[in-house]
Amino acid sequence: MTAAIRLVSVQKHFGGISVAEDISLEIHAGEILGLIGPNGAGKTTLFNLISGIHAPDGGEIYLGDQPLSRLPIYKRARLGIARTWQHVRLFPTLSVLDNLLMGPRDYPGAGTDERAAAILARVGMSEARDKMPGELPFGQQKLVALARTLMNDGKVLLLDEPMAGVEGQVYETIKQVVRDEAKAGRAVCVVEHNVSFIRDLCTRAVFMFNGRIEQQGTVEELLASEKLAELYFGGKKGETRS
Amino acid sequence: MFELPILLQIGWTSLATSTYYVLFAVAFALTLKVAQVWNFVQAGVMGLAFYAMYAAMLKWGWPTAAGFTFGLAVAVAAAVASEVWGYRVLRRRRSPGLLLFIFAIVVAEFVAYLLSLLFGTEPQSLKKSLVSEVHLVGGVAITAWDLEALGITIAACAALAFYLRRTRQGQFMQAVADNGELAELYGISANRAYVIAMAIAAILVSIGIYLYGTRASMIPNAPLELILLAVIATILGGIGSLAGAAISAVFLSVLQSASILVIPSQWQSSLTYVVLFVVILFFPTGFRLPAWMAAKMRAR
Amino acid sequence: MEYIYSVLILIGINIIMASSFNLIIGYGGLISIAHPIFFALAGYCSAIVSMKFGVPIPLAIVLGTLFSTVLSVALSLPSLRVSGDYLLIASIGFQLGFVEVIKNIEAAGAASGLTGIPALYSGPLRSPAFVVTILAVAALVVWLVHRMTHGDYGRAIQAMRDDEECFTSLGRNATAIKVAIFAVGSGVAGLAGALYAHYSQFLSPEQFGIIQSGLILTMVVVGGMGTTWGPVVGALLLTALPQAITFVNLPTAIMAPLQGMIYTGLVLLFLFVRPQGLMAKKVRQ
Numbered sequence: 097m098t099a100a101i102r103l104v105s106v107q108k109h110f111g112g113i114s115v116a117e118d119i120s121l122e123i124h125a126g127e128i129l130g131l132i133g134p135n136g137a138g139k140t141t142l143f144n145l146i147s148g149i150h151a152p153d154g155g156e157i158y159l160g161d162q163p164l165s166r167l168p169i170y171k172r173a174r175l176g177i178a179r180t181w182q183h184v185r186l187f188p189t190l191s192v193l194d195n196l197l198m199g200p201r202d203y204p205g206a207g208t209d210e211r212a213a214a215i216l217a218r219v220g221m222s223e224a225r226d227k228m229p230g231e232l233p234f235g236q237q238k239l240v241a242l243a244r245t246l247m248n249d250g251k252v253l254l255l256d257e258p259m260a261g262v263e264g265q266v267y268e269t270i271k272q273v274v275r276d277e278a279k280a281g282r283a284v285c286v287v288e289h290n291v292s293f294i295r296d297l298c299t300r301a302v303f304m305f306n307g308r309i310e311q312q313g314t315v316e317e318l319l320a321s322e323k324l325a326e327l328y329f330g331g332k333k334g335e336t337r338s
Numbered sequence: 339m340f341e342l343p344i345l346l347q348i349g350w351t352s353l354a355t356s357t358y359y360v361l362f363a364v365a366f367a368l369t370l371k372v373a374q375v376w377n378f379v380q381a382g383v384m385g386l387a388f389y390a391m392y393a394a395m396l397k398w399g400w401p402t403a404a405g406f407t408f409g410l411a412v413a414v415a416a417a418v419a420s421e422v423w424g425y426r427v428l429r430r431r432r433s434p435g436l437l438l439f440i441f442a443i444v445v446a447e448f449v450a451y452l453l454s455l456l457f458g459t460e461p462q463s464l465k466k467s468l469v470s471e472v473h474l475v476g477g478v479a480i481t482a483w484d485l486e487a488l489g490i491t492i493a494a495c496a497a498l499a500f501y502l503r504r505t506r507q508g509q510f511m512q513a514v515a516d517n518g519e520l521a522e523l524y525g526i527s528a529n530r531a532y533v534i535a536m537a538i539a540a541i542l543v544s545i546g547i548y549l550y551g552t553r554a555s556m557i558p559n560a561p562l563e564l565i566l567l568a569v570i571a572t573i574l575g576g577i578g579s580l581a582g583a584a585i586s587a588v589f590l591s592v593l594q595s596a597s598i599l600v601i602p603s604q605w606q607s608s609l610t611y612v613v614l615f616v617v618i619l620f621f622p623t624g625f626r627l628p629a630w631m632a633a634k635m636r637a638r
Numbered sequence: 639m640e641y642i643y644s645v646l647i648l649i650g651i652n653i654i655m656a657s658s659f660n661l662i663i664g665y666g667g668l669i670s671i672a673h674p675i676f677f678a679l680a681g682y683c684s685a686i687v688s689m690k691f692g693v694p695i696p697l698a699i700v701l702g703t704l705f706s707t708v709l710s711v712a713l714s715l716p717s718l719r720v721s722g723d724y725l726l727i728a729s730i731g732f733q734l735g736f737v738e739v740i741k742n743i744e745a746a747g748a749a750s751g752l753t754g755i756p757a758l759y760s761g762p763l764r765s766p767a768f769v770v771t772i773l774a775v776a777a778l779v780v781w782l783v784h785r786m787t788h789g790d791y792g793r794a795i796q797a798m799r800d801d802e803e804c805f806t807s808l809g810r811n812a813t814a815i816k817v818a819i820f821a822v823g824s825g826v827a828g829l830a831g832a833l834y835a836h837y838s839q840f841l842s843p844e845q846f847g848i849i850q851s852g853l854i855l856t857m858v859v860v861g862g863m864g865t866t867w868g869p870v871v872g873a874l875l876l877t878a879l880p881q882a883i884t885f886v887n888l889p890t891a892i893m894a895p896l897q898g899m900i901y902t903g904l905v906l907l908f909l910f911v912r913p914q915g916l917m918a919k920k921v922r923q
């Protein structure tokens with residue numbers, strides 16, 4: 097199986113702090129990879145490096161066979177890297193529908209009104225299409241943000257804490273969407289603190305700490321690891337929240 | 339034309355005149371590094387410092403030391419005021435960066451107009467005569483001003499380096515420059531660091547403008563052009579590096595003087611702008627050694 | 639009567655300048671102080687090609703406008719590739735540098751100015767014809783800026799200003815939009831400059847100094863950045879104000895800096911007291 101996205105010895109420093117140290121990682125099509133680790137471990141930084149917000153100090157990122165590090169953010173998005181943000185970051189002055197239509201509209205199949213309507217229906221937000229983001233409860237804003245990301249029908253889906261602050265129906269919807277996207281052949285990578293979400297969805301997980309990949313393997317392996325319990329939760333295993 | 343003594347003379351003189359450029363550039367780079375503002379207000383501070391010294395020394399007949407101190411006090415007061423009643427208010431309102439820019443550039447222009455209203459647009463300098471005592475060393479004319487300027491500038495830069503590296507307050511400023519939010523978490527006040535950075539910049543600027551005013555003459559619009567050189571030096575030196583800014587300022591000064599040899603004098607002042615575009619086009623993140631050379635340096 | 643015509647033309651020119659500058663600074667969120675220099679470059683270009691090469695005046699005006707547009711791309715593209723901050727710095731260099739260059743070019747009349755530029759209109763109805771032309775162009779520019787900043791493209795501009803990082807992550811090229819905005823704004827300033835050259839028949843470097851940058855900025859900030867009518871109101875007010883000061887007989891040595899202080903002082907006042915300007919946009923959440 098070839099990797100949809102491949103990181104080779106990626107490095108990044110801010111001032112004296114290393115936020116990505118020799119990161120090598122592959123995410124395959126159809127896979128849901130969980131990225132776990134405490135705050136400040138470098139998970140979001142990794143997303144920023146892949147999507148092009150930050151340029152790596154060293155190493156290379158490949159989408160298929162295409163090296164990315166010289167491409168600007170928007171070109172990477174057009175090649176099929178879609179992402180969400182920790183804070184939803186919807187455009188506050190645009191309606192829900194216009195938020196979805198903000199992606200490029202100049203290539204086939206992208207950004208049509210029909211497509212936006214279909215995606216809104218998929219996340220159960222058809223009713224809200226003409227509302228402003230500020231009028232929606234937080235959970236629904238998250239759904240809109242996810243829907244906006246799905247407008248990019250690309251190969252890679254990066255989700256930054258999709259479950260933070262959501263519960264109930266919204267939680268179930270997001271879970272279903274993530275599962276369906278992987279089934280449709282996307283490579284999905286999820287940063288998430290919610291352990292049960294990781295356990296339910298991810299086939300594989302990576303544990304990051306201080307800008308390094310400390311451990312990777314199946315979710316069970318990772319959750320059983322003493323090291324993870326110690327570094328992540330600062331305690332023994334068994335005390336982990338779920 | 340390209341004889342050795344002439345080259346040596348140009349080299350020496352441009353090194354000496356680079357002193358005030360160095361001080362302006364380091365001041366500008368410092369406020370950019372610590373307070374993260376492109377502080378064009380500095381042009382206003384330069385103008386105020388100069389005309390305060392001019393009024394005190396030449397109009398009121400104060401002794402040089404007193405006149406300088408007066409100019410310094412005016413400069414520091416103006417710089418601190420711009421931070422406390424200007425930048426801080428805009429920052430607190432979370433104004434977009436655009437407004438901070440507008441504020442800075444408009445203050446600089448306002449001061450230039452104010453000074454032309456008060457002092458006119460005739461060129462003025464801080465001494466009645468700009469002729470300085472000359473010694474000939476190996477065919478090169480070295481003036482008393484040259485030596486004074488170099489001595490003062492080196493002392494000022496050394497004092498700044500000592501302050502930033504060795505004192506607690508200086509280290510706090512570095513911390514704020516690296517990460518303002520993090521520094522706040524450790525109980526270091528970013529606002530305090532900004533005020534101190536502005537005050538130090540004003541001191542450097544006052545020294546620089548004193549050196550400038552004892553060698554050349556000044557008009558109210560000149561600081562806006564002088565500061566452009568500081569901006570170029572800051573970018574060329576790599577944003578965040580004070581030493582880089584200082585070295586680039588020396589380089590730019592030498593380049594400007596040496597250009598006399600190859601381009602007609604009426605085009606000389608345009609050279610600054612050409613350099614600006616070359617820097618933005620080719621060295622937008624500062625001059626760096628080519629990768630292979632840098633690798634060699636590291637290997638050593 | 640001639641005085642009223644000249645004031646009307648000045649108002650028209652200032653509306654064009656303020657509206658196009660508002661497109662750049664208010665909508666595009668780009669800061670540049672070089673707006674007057676694009677006015678100048680087109681004016682000089684149009685004047686010189688019509689005087690030296692006998693190009694018909696309307697064609698010369700088009701050429702001048704294109705010249706400014708192309709140079710604006712040469713300024714904005716390299717600087718915006720790095721960051722928006724660099725555009726301001728490059729624009730300062732552009733503004734101060736080109737004034738310096740024009741002062742040294744003999745073919746452009748150097749420091750004493752370029753005289754004998756052919757007029758677009760002649761005859762007894764010359765002045766009213768100019769008034770009509772320039773006010774019509776002004777109305778067209780206000781409409782153009784409004785169209786560009788509303789509708790699909792306008793929403794994209796708005797989204798870009800709200801959150802550029804997120805905007806580009808959706809696959810939109812923010813730099814291209816900024817360069818386009820800057821080119822259109824600067825081209826319009828060029829059109830105003832070319833028209834002005836063939837009206838006043840005289841250009842000199844003093845007409846495009848930093849004081850003009852300050853004046854246009856004041857019009858936009860006082861009227862209201864990012865509004866359709868703000869720059870129009872700003873242009874009207876700030877064209878009328880100096881006319882009023884002119885009636886007070888002051889020597890130029892006091893007059894010029896005093897005007898400059900009023901312009902910049904107004905910007906500072908509005909920046910802190912009423913940053914949204916006179917024609918306030920509805921307050922956003």
